[in-house]
Amino acid sequence: MNNSLAPAYKKLFGEYWVLWFEVSNSYSIIEPKFKLLLESYLESNSKADFLDTISNDMSVSESNSVSETLFSYLNSCNEPYNSTNIPFTVLKTSQRNISETYTFEDKSIQINYDSELVKMTVHPALATYSKAASNNNILATFDLFLENDELLLFQDEKLISSASKHSYHIIQGKFIMHLLCALYNNLETDWIGTFHGSTITDGHSSILFIGDSGKGKSTLCALLVANGFQLLADDVSPLLSKDQHIYYNPSAISIKKGAFELLEPLVNGFENLPIVKFNKTKGDLKYMPCVKPNKDHYPCTAIISVNYKPNSKTKLEKVSVKTILETLIPDSWLSPNPLHANQFLDWLGQLAFYQLTYSDTQSVTTEIAKLFKQLNKKL
Structure with a gap:
C-alpha cells in the first residue's frame, strides 16, 4: 500500500488515538479497532493482501467496504495544507x-x-x-x-x-x-499554535477554557478574575514552542450583553464600561480590562470545555481527548512544523481534560480553586 499516506505521528490518549498527518497538517481522533485496521491496510502490499488478511472475520462485501472506507479516510487526511500566499500589495x-x-x-x-x-x-x-x-x-x-x-x-x-x-x-x-x-x-514560526480559548492562572499554573460561542467561557473567566484569579489570555491563547507555556495576551475580556446583569454586582466598575456595538450577531459587548499576571507565561495543567446552563448544578467531570479536540482544533491555528506537531501531542499528554457545567457563581469558583490545588500538586 501507499505508506506515504500514513500519519507522521500517533499518540494514545485513554481509549482514543490521535494521529497527525503532515501533508494536510490535520489531526484525526480514532478508536483502537479502527487503528488496527488502518495499520493492517498500510502494511499490506496490495489491496488483495489486505482483503485476504481480514477475510476470516468478514464477508467479501464487508471486506471491500472496509477497504474503500480506509482508502477514502487516508485520502481525506492527506489533502495538501494550504498555507496562505500573501500577494504583494502596496500600502496606501x-x-x-x-x-x-x-x-x-x-x-x-x-x-x-x-x-x-x-x-x-x-x-x-x-x-x-x-x-x-x-x-x-x-x-x-x-x-x-x-x-x-x-x-x-x-x-x-x-x-x-x-x-x-x-x-x-x-x-x-x-x-x-x-x-x-x-x-x-518572537517569530510566528516560534509558536506551536494559538488556541481559540481563554486561559486563567492562579499564579502557579494555568487552565485553558474552551467552548463554542455563547457557552459562557468569557463570563466564567470574568467571574474567576473577580474572585482573585488572573486572566492570562482571552479568546486567543498562544503556546510557545520553547517552553510549551501559554503566554500573556493583553486583550480585555469580551463580555456579551446576557452576562452584564450577572457581572455588575461582582466586578468593580463594570457598569461604567462603555458598550461596544460592532457586529449585529454578537449584539452589545463590554470589554473588561484585567490586571496583568505576575509572570508573562505559565504551564498549562488542564483544558476545560465550558457549558453554562441556567439553573444547573456545578458539575466538573473528566472527558476524553476526543471531546476536547473536536472543540479546540476547528477554530485554532496550529503550526504545520513537524516539531511543533510532535510537541503539541506531547503537551496534550500532560494535561487533564474536563467538561464543566455551571450556573452558580460561587460554587463554580470554589470548584475551579479546588482543581487548581489538585493539579498544582502534580507539577
Missing part, C-alpha cells in the same frame, strides 16, 4: 485617517485605521492601552484598512493578512499573533 498611506498608539509597560505599537468602523475590529480589546509611547520607541506599526469588502492588515508596510470583512475574526487572530511576536521578540 493616504488611508491613514486614524492613528492609535498602544503602550504595554515599556513597549509600544502603532495602529493606523482608515475608518471608525474598521477601528472597532481590534481597538476595543486594547483600548485601555491606548496612550502615547513613553520613549517614542515603536516596536511595530500596523495598518488596517477596508478595500473592496476585504480587510487588509499590514505590519511595517508589508501586507501580512487579508480576509473578507465578514471573516474579520481571521484578521483579529492574525493581528494578535503578530502583536505577541512584537511584545515577546
